[in-house]
Amino acid sequence: MNKVVLIGRLTADPGLRFIPGSGAATCTLTLAIDKFVKGEKQVDFVPVVIYGKQAESTANYMTKGSQVAISGRIQTRSYDAKDGTKRYVTEVVADQFGGVEFLGSKGKGASGSNEYSQPANDAFGGGFDEELIVDDSDSNMPF
Template identity: 55%
Template sequence: MNNVVLIGRLTRDPELRYIPNTGTPVANFTLAVDKQLSKEKKQEFESKGQPTADFINIVIWGRQAENCANYLSKGLLAAVQGRIQTRSYDAKDGTRRYVTEVVAERVEFLEWADDKDSNFEDTSTDFPDIDGFEPIDDDNIPF
């Protein structure tokens, strides 16, 4: 069984690119996931300059990759569900490099950027394409 669930903050904006010949979108970003440390241990780690979080490389493909690139940015909180993948490649200097990353199957946006910094428009009160649905006044709800 290979299943990973992480919650953390992006350390940088997602990097979106498209695979040549196929045009398949792929996005990469790093998630900072806090370690489970007591308050005292956390202070000790910080005083020694040791990290109090793990930095996990995330890869996501397809339409979700484009959504991540459009709506996630550095510092925002996100949840990632996927699988761990290991691979290796030969670097330009001839050395063998090994990579461990999470291939995301699902990403949940747990925070949104401020409206002024985002192209996201809240359309929760607009129902132009759904017949029979219209906004209601919350004051008329009996509970």
């Protein structure tokens, strides 16, 4: 089974394109997702691809720093770069129906600066403001 569910914040405004020929909408974005390793907070940057009407809605209503939930599948692909090298990409493809859920807009922090920034060699955008807050008060959770 290939299923993934992610909650994170957009590192940049989503990029909307239309596929030549078919005219289908596609939206690419990167999610910044908090993780804790040995008590230290770190961030993973995950590329996401969204197709169809969801792509258009995401591009129209979400901006850098917005919180979003994505459900979909992991996909790997390769392509030949302009310099002749073979490049490999691993990304999350959102489910066609209900794969994108808008959770909130960018919060306004007191300092106004980005707490995280994406590595400069990554082609998917910059950092984001305000850390992810998770409500774990649901007592019906089995774990």
